[in-house]
Amino acid sequence: MSSRTPIHSDPHLADSREEDRDPRVRILSAAGQEFAEHGYEVATVRDICAAAGVNVAAVNYYFGDKRRLYIESVKHAHEERLRQVPQPEWAVGTPATEKLHQFIDTMLERMLGAGQPPWQVRLMMREVLQPTEACRELVEDYIRPHFAMLVAILDELTAGMLSQAELRRVGMSIVGQCFVYRAAGDVVGMLVPRDEIESLHTPKPLAEHITRYALAALGVAAPLVLPLVRVTKDVIA
Amino acid sequence: MSSRTPIHSDPHLADSREEDRDPRVRILSAAGQEFAEHGYEVATVRDICAAAGVNVAAVNYYFGDKRRLYIESVKHAHEERLRQVPQPEWAVGTPATEKLHQFIDTMLERMLGAGQPPWQVRLMMREVLQPTEACRELVEDYIRPHFAMLVAILDELTAGMLSQAELRRVGMSIVGQCFVYRAAGDVVGMLVPRDEIESLHTPKPLAEHITRYALAALGVAAPLVLPLVRVTKDVIA
DNA sequence: AATCGATTGAAACGATTGTTTGAACGCCTT
């Protein structure tokens, strides 16, 4: 009696205008933005309903209680995000180095994006930083396949000379370098001069840096600092 | 009339037992733990006072209101943390590679530590992830000098062949690799097998990996994967 | 012993929270 499935939510009419008028998705969208901005505890159902333009009782009517609304909003944001930025597919024969570069670039674009990153990313970031019930599903559906793709690229790049464990460790190093700019972006902005942020710490230049950093560490490309001493020795020898 | 400085807080008697009996520091300690665990909004003054063993009115008496208590508790945690883990000092002539290794190892030990990391780190991490008023002070007093030390080590390591901007970018890459294990530790634990976590993703092995990764990227040490092709070319030449 | 200021205590304040209620509304079928 508390939460019943409304009839008009049957998805036979998927018109965009119609979806915007559906109170259920309006609440989901507003809830996601509020939860992303303030977190679960701080966000209030009253603010959510006000943003969605519905009565406070609508939350209990459609979702039962606040907790289930949160879980549904995380799922909704996740699915919407998957639809927005699909995984890039490479033609067979694409060099692994190019795949790695594009992969890192895509990850950074998703995290930092142009201007304010969309609230879906903020919501997912909250789950990563402080997991709740919705976390495991998020990892299995979104993060794990993404990470597996990175490991596969690294495996191809090193021609199978590193174990899966080592590949995962290298992958985590790459993810970490992107992650810190998203999670600790404010502090980064305080440690690095403003003009330097805009010139070197935006997605494109960062992707080049992290890619080159990884390729050099793996011995696939030249290191950031040319090893003059060793070159000299080789020349002499 | 709302919050006046208590007389007995005069620090002429710094006995440890005496400090534990000082309601002011008891509240600061309890508040730090509560704020670290639940965040500013979720943590309640009632729980803090219950943990500190004082009356709810004590918060207003000693600190005025909850907001000022929070700022004071962040400062207190920060100062206590500085006292606990002082910066290591190296003898003149210590190789830069060894400095870098020890620096990364110390940073990881602080972040991950043995077992549960102390609540002070959690509190500081909250400020990094979502800065409040107490953030700027934290960055200036704690994070910026620490980061400057890393940049100095990298500068020495590369013998001045990289610009300060490039050094900062490399430094951020190193910090990011440590940071991700602290901030997204739960997700890392879901992506990597349990035994692999214990064998490869603990402070000591991680410090070796990240150090070697950095040294290889900078061209100071051999890459993770030996570049057979180029070696062969060199030998042929 | 008496007095004064610092500290503590229990209780209550007003505000806000998530949730529930029951009547009113809109739309469709009969």
Place this chain on the structure above:
DNA sequence: AAGGCGTTCAAACAATCGTTTCAATCGATT
């Protein structure tokens, strides 16, 4: 037109929040 059903609404619910009040208590000075 009438009724039924899904939906919306304003209002109120109990619980909890930060904060305040004021009397009781403690300790040192007079």
